Amino acid sequence: MTPFYKGLCLFAVLALGHTSCTQPPTTAGQVPQSQTEGGRAKANGTPKPYSQVISREAVSDSGLFVVHKVADKYYYEIPDSLLQRDFLWISRIANLPSGLGGGYVNAGTATNEQVVVWERFENKLLLKTKSYNAYAADSLPIYLSVQANNYQPTLYAFDIAAFSRDSAGYVIEVSKFFQSDIKAISGLDARMRRDYKVSKLDPDRSFVRSIRSFPLNIEVKQEFTYEAAEPPSNSETGTISLVMNQSMVLLPKVPMKPRLNDYRVGYFTVRQIDYGSEALKSDEKTYIRRWRLEPKDLEAYKRGELVEPKKPIVYYLDPATPAKLRPYIKAGVEQWQKVFETAGFKNAILAKDPPTPEEDPDFSPEDVRYSVIRYVASTTRNAMGPSVSDPRSGEIIESDIVWYHNHLRSYRNRYLLETGAANPSARSLATPDEEIGEMMLEVISHEVGHALGLPHNMKASHAYATDSLRSGAFTQQWGIAASIMDYARYNYVAQEGDKGVRFVRQMGPYDHYSINWGYRLIPEARTPQEEVPVLSRWIEERAGDPRYQFGSGAGGYDPASQTEGIGDDALKASTYGLTNLKKVAPQLMAWTAAQTNEYDDLEELYGELMGVWSRYIGHVLTNVGGVHENRLRPQQEGYIYTPVEAKLQRQSLEWLLSNVFSSPDWLNQAQIVRNIHHASHLENMRSLQVRHLNNLLSFDRLARLMENEVKGVDYTALGMVKQLQQGIWSEVSKGQKIDIYRRNLQKAYLDRMDYLLNDAEAQQAAARSVRGYSTAVTVSQSDIKSIVRGELSRLESQLRSARGRYSDELSRYHIDDSLVRIRAILERERLKG
Structure with missing residues (x-):
């Protein structure tokens, strides 16, 4: 800064009481820009001119941050306005060796979620974790104690390589960070490292594959190779290689109003310990995880009319999805539309084909603005409905449902075994396409339920009298369980000769009840606490009706809350099921x-x-x-x-x-x-x-x-x-x-x-x-x-x-x-x- 310019700034301060002189913001302990002669380094380790760091050869990608690639190095250009903002950092395994984690870890498995913030300290930017487990409003005196007694760790300290051209941001080199074995974002937990005898990360075989910047998130793919004496597969190599995906998502500046959890209704949750409570102890608050649905016309909503949300929940199909399966996947998503109407919203959830490159050249499944149903070419027999939520409020921000290619084989097999005695169309390896499609539709609906915030409700299968499951009229109207969120896949109670019986699960009354409880707005309530009397009344109006009960199945001691069961009498249901298996076993060779x-x-x-x-x-x-x-x-x-x-x-x-x-x-x-x-x-x-x-x-x-x-x-x-x-x-x-x-x-x-x-x-x-x-x-x-x-x-x-x-x-x-x-x-x- 020239003496003349310094003088102008001093005049502005004395005459006007403030200055508009543009400099990188200064925090306690930092080196002012004036000491670096406009950003030029006076000594090693201090920032350099922008052009010396981000050269003309740089390949840049604009988004949340501008990401630059210069030769083999990656740089983030972080605006000053995003310092101290909350980001959600999700670490997922993108590719993994066979057998990692004993078969319980798949591509797409999240290994950690944490809130992080960027802070400046002197000539460094610090990447720090931030926990909302301990909380107090910053207007309360105890806020200072919460901060002092819950100091969060620093994941990494980055040297500021340069200031932005407009001096309103910072350039840092991130390659070393993403090529290092940072435990908090690693795919190998302590147990895996111990079991596979991992000694170290090999830096020569570890590198950044790509970094992409989107408007609300940055996605990084890293390839790691570890030296391991006993790897889960390819033991002769003595190594474990995996690809990690790191997502950094900007959280809303103003969190959504949360809804307090009630354990009588099933929802995934986030937890906080509120030290600002007036109780005689810290108060644990648990909020449900849900999407932010707000009516376009609040007054019409208050009158009880069905209203479209300002921003519906939209799922895009993976471009890799086979064409013949797309209608069933879409139907599985949009089956929830009727359920959301119970909560006052119409067209609340939609399924769409992926846009073509001509329609949207920037579309990417990795963009947090898009929730995608991914179709994965894998022998894994599973499907998943994970979601990313704001830990401050429980707001679900994005969800990618994962469907593994071989999953339908499991459903085909179970269909044959559990219903074949009473269901002629199940007696074959070549199950009719429309029946396979119906199974897929219901599985997608189940996984969408998870992505909407609903956990398994294992008590829903106990809601119906066992013998009612042999009735065509009953099962066609009510299904075989009160919720799609139970593991009640097939009607194994139905016997040979029972007419018109439904064999595959479907949505039930509990699904309408739980979505209404979690998503219906209570406009007169200004705070989460003011919602509680209404929410409790909704539950207690249904008390005693088994169709509206929730049970997680945890502990394995409740006979009414069991995985894979149906009917309210396990003794009778299992007798029916065993009778059917004894008929199926002699026919397996023929089928x-x-x-x-x-x-x-x-x-x-x-x-x-x-x-x-x-x-x-x-x-x-x-x-x-x-x-x-x-x-x-x-x-x-x-x-x-x-x-x-x-x-x-x-x-x-x-x-x-x-x-x-x-x-x-x-x-x-x-x-x-x-x-x-x-x-x-x-x-x-x-x-x-x-x-x-x-x-x-x-x-x-x-x-x-x-x-x-x-x-x-x-x-x-x-x-x-x-x-x-x-x-x-x-x-x-x-x-x-x-x-x-x-x-x-x-x-x-x-x-x-x-x-x-x-x-x-x-x-x-x-x-x-x-x-x-x-x-x-x-x-x-x-x-x-x-x-x-x-x-x-x-x-x-x-x-x-x-x-x-x-x-x-x-x-x-x-x-x-x-x-x-x-x-x-x-x-x-x-x-x-």
Whole structure:
């Protein structure tokens, strides 16, 4: 700055009380521009002239920031106006090696979401994380304490390479940052690094693939290669390579008015701890995640008229989507239009084909202004409905639904297995296109539901009487569950001869109810707190109606809130389902291999049939030690937790003894088992039966059964173990021959009793409840060991008495072996004591 110009600025300050002289804004501790002679560096490390950094060879991309590429380096040109603004930073895996994360991680998986801000400190720009978990209004004195006691980390400090041409922004070089192993944006978490023995990032094989700038977001693709002693695949390379996508999204300057969550209705949420509360403690506030829908005509909306939103929710189809599937995907999105009309909005959600390059040359699925249903060429059998939301308010900003190409194969297989007995059109590998399309439509609707803020509602499948699912009139009107957000995919209750029954899920009354609760405006309420009385009234008007209940299924203890179940009576529904499977199993050869002249599909479907049977078993098993959860507020009558009645628990265990722990001859189909493997049937059967036996004899289930004693339920842990042991060893009291399935099962029973009595590590783990997903019990001070020891002693006595009655040599050997095992189990326990 010249002395003359300095003088003009000083005159302006003295005469006018302010100055309009343009300089880069100065914050505490920074070096003023006057010390850098107009931005020219006086010493190494200080900013250089703009033209020396961003040369004529630069390739520039304008958007949220201007992104420059100069040779092999990338630069951000950040306007001063965007410092201290909130950005949401989302890290996603774009490409990954096979098996990463044990198969539970896919392309598109988000590894981290965080709010970041850019700050200037001296000649650096700092990229800092910012948390809204701790909050107080900046007008309150406690705001200073919240800031001081929740200081956020700095992700990276960038040297200011130059000031913008107009001196209203800063140029920083970002290549080194994106080529470094920054844990907060890395795709490998601590567990993966440990399991795969990752030593370091290889800088020579790690680079920035691309950086694109859009009006509201910047998208970065990085390729990382790590040195790893035990990678999940391609072990001979000793490396893990993956591509990460980093999204930085500008959040609205003024957050949307949030809506307080109520656990009686299911929504994804964001949480804050409000230290400005007048309560005697910090107040945790939970807001639902939802899109910002505002009526074009508020007065018409208030009068109860249907009104279009100012900005509808729009999903674009991926250009890679096969043409024949597009109508079903669009219908799956727009099926929600009727639901939003319940909340007062018409045409609230739309599906569109992607624009052509002529229509919109700037269209990109990575632009945060566009929500896209991505069609992914992958063997993964799944679909996802993730969304990006503002942590300050819960406003959903963008959502990309992911559909994996092979997902329909799973639906085809389940359709055949679960409905084939009653549904002739399902008895083929070549399912009719319109039926496959209907399945896809409903899956898309389910994933859109997630993107609208709705989690799974596993209680919706318990809303309807089981026998009503055999009625054509009922299922065509109401579907097979009260919500599309349940995992109630198919009607496996319907029996051969039932007329006009709907077999595929559809939307239900809960979907209308939950969208109305979350999205209907309450114009008279100025704050989230003022909305609460109205929101509570909407819930309590529906109290007691099972169609409007919510259950997450977490914990696995509520028989009314189970994944993949349908109907309000699991015992009856699983009996119907098992009846159908027994009809399907003998036909699998005719419906598959006989048509294709190959055994691959037969082997796949037979394995999945075992999985379907296993699910039906699990639905009944949950009754044993089960506890119904009814979400209530204190002013409502009744209990939140109610144990399953004793009679039903006994009946359920009897069903398991008859249908699971007996010899499953119906599954031993010679044309199948002798054509798909040389010797696996017996081991497969043992594995499935033992899984459910161990589930019955788990610490947390026994803990819940022990609770029954103090809650007055006449079915206790001792009663269950007695009934189970008597059923598992029923041949002994009758002197009957013990076949190979039962011998295996009885050995497994003894192994499990040994686990309950002697596994110290498992007993220690049982004392810790993991985030509510298990029931804690201190084993050494409970009845568990007493019950196990007493019943093993009883069994030992029975086996000694029965031994002499057996002429069958292998059965007698088995009894002798069992006696040795019991004595060893009890002796191990005695020696520890």
